[in-house]
Amino acid sequence: MTIHNRIRQFFFPSLTRRFLIRVFLVGLFAYLFFGHLCIPFTIQGISMEPTYHNRGVNFCWRVPYLFSQPKRFDVVAIRLAGSRVMLLKRVVASEGDQVEFREGRLLVDGEELEEPYVRYPCSWNLSPRRVEKDCVYVVGDNRNMPIENHHFGQTSKRRIIGVPLW
Amino acid sequence: MKIKHLLVSAVIVVAGIVVIITLIPSEEKRVKRQFAFLSEWVSKSPEENAFTMLQKMKNIGTLFDERCEMKIPDQSLSGSYTRQEVSTYAGSARSYVSQLDLKFYDLRIIFPEKEIAKVDVTARITGRSTAGEQMDETRELECVLRKLDKQWLFSQIEVIEVLKK
Numbered sequence: 001m002t003i004h005n006r007i008r009q010f011f012f013p014s015l016t017r018r019f020l021i022r023v024f025l026v027g028l029f030a031y032l033f034f035g036h037l038c039i040p041f042t043i044q045g046i047s048m049e050p051t052y053h054n055r056g057v058n059f060c061w062r063v064p065y066l067f068s069q070p071k072r073f074d075v076v077a078i079r080l081a082g083s084r085v086m087l088l089k090r091v092v093a094s095e096g097d098q099v100e101f102r103e104g105r106l107l108v109d110g111e112e113l114e115e116p117y118v119r120y121p122c123s124w125n126l127s128p129r130r131v132e133k134d135c136v137y138v139v140g141d142n143r144n145m146p147i148e149n150h151h152f153g154q155t156s157k158r159r160i161i162g163v164p165l166w
Numbered sequence: 167m168k169i170k171h172l173l174v175s176a177v178i179v180v181a182g183i184v185v186i187i188t189l190i191p192s193e194e195k196r197v198k199r200q201f202a203f204l205s206e207w208v209s210k211s212p213e214e215n216a217f218t219m220l221q222k223m224k225n226i227g228t229l230f231d232e233r234c235e236m237k238i239p240d241q242s243l244s245g246s247y248t249r250q251e252v253s254t255y256a257g258s259a260r261s262y263v264s265q266l267d268l269k270f271y272d273l274r275i276i277f278p279e280k281e282i283a284k285v286d287v288t289a290r291i292t293g294r295s296t297a298g299e300q301m302d303e304t305r306e307l308e309c310v311l312r313k314l315d316k317q318w319l320f321s322q323i324e325v326i327e328v329l330k331k
Contacts, residue, residue: 080288154329
């Protein structure tokens with residue numbers, strides 16, 4: 001086969017049965033992989049700054065939580081009605097833990113949590129509350145805003161669908 | 167040659183199915199259309215004139231049942247509202263923004279009873295207030311629509327608390 005023919009065959013392949021099967025399999029794999037296992041998403045918002053920047057691109061990797069539970073300090077994707085829009089937050093406490101903010105410091109069971117990922121000043125105050133059964137407490141890394149403007153709190157573990165790939 | 171024939175037949179069959187699905191509006195599609203209208207009429211572009219604004223306000227009212235139960239704590243909306251009240255509230259809320267974009271994602275529609283549709287949906291509002299503040303809110307909603315005179319009308323809207331402070 002000449003180079004010319006090879007190029008032609010690459011861009012305009014013959015519709016052989018083998019080729020059609022290959023196209024079908026690639027399409028199926030792409031749909032399953034990028035639609036259900038490794039969902040691409042764009043970050044919109046600043047609640048996870050500086051760890052994750054606004055307009056950054058990432059993938060929601062769903063495999064880890066098929067076999068394990070979210071742990072403290074994991075960054076997780078939380079689904080709303082479906083997986084087209086998700087919230088990206090960090091787990092700071094698990095069920096049964098008592099969570100409290102005092103002058104911007106996060107206290108879990110009365111002890112201050114060391115949070116190297118929080119880089120911006122914070123002055124939040126939130127009275128102690130206990131994380132309910134089958135829930136985790138999640139907060140964004142960027143707390144440099146009034147507490148009422150930041151979407152955080154406890155959520156059901158069932159809503160956590162994956163982790164960002166990087 | 168055989169493969170080409172098969173392929174052409176498959177394309178014709180798929181095109182036929184697509185045309186049939188597109189032309190026959192299912193109840194699910196009719197419900198989705200109400201969300202599309204709500205999104206279109208709540209949204210506001212910076213160039214919107216007074217006539218369009220009045221028209222949209224009037225249109226928003228037509229999407230709602232005579233009385234609609236609302237549970238939207240963020241907006242201090244709780245209780246039963248008439249069509250007129252919803253329309254007036256929407257108009258007043260829109261006056262505080264110069265630009266507004268409401269989008270719905272992941273609509274999950276079930277029909278628990280005849281002429282009742284229950285919809286779980288993610289709503290995202292982005293925009294800018296007249297003071298120049300950026301807005302970006304995402305919430306999960308549970309809506310109930312009732313079919314009246316061949317029209318699906320919003321009769322209940324509740325914000326689901328995904329993160330509980």
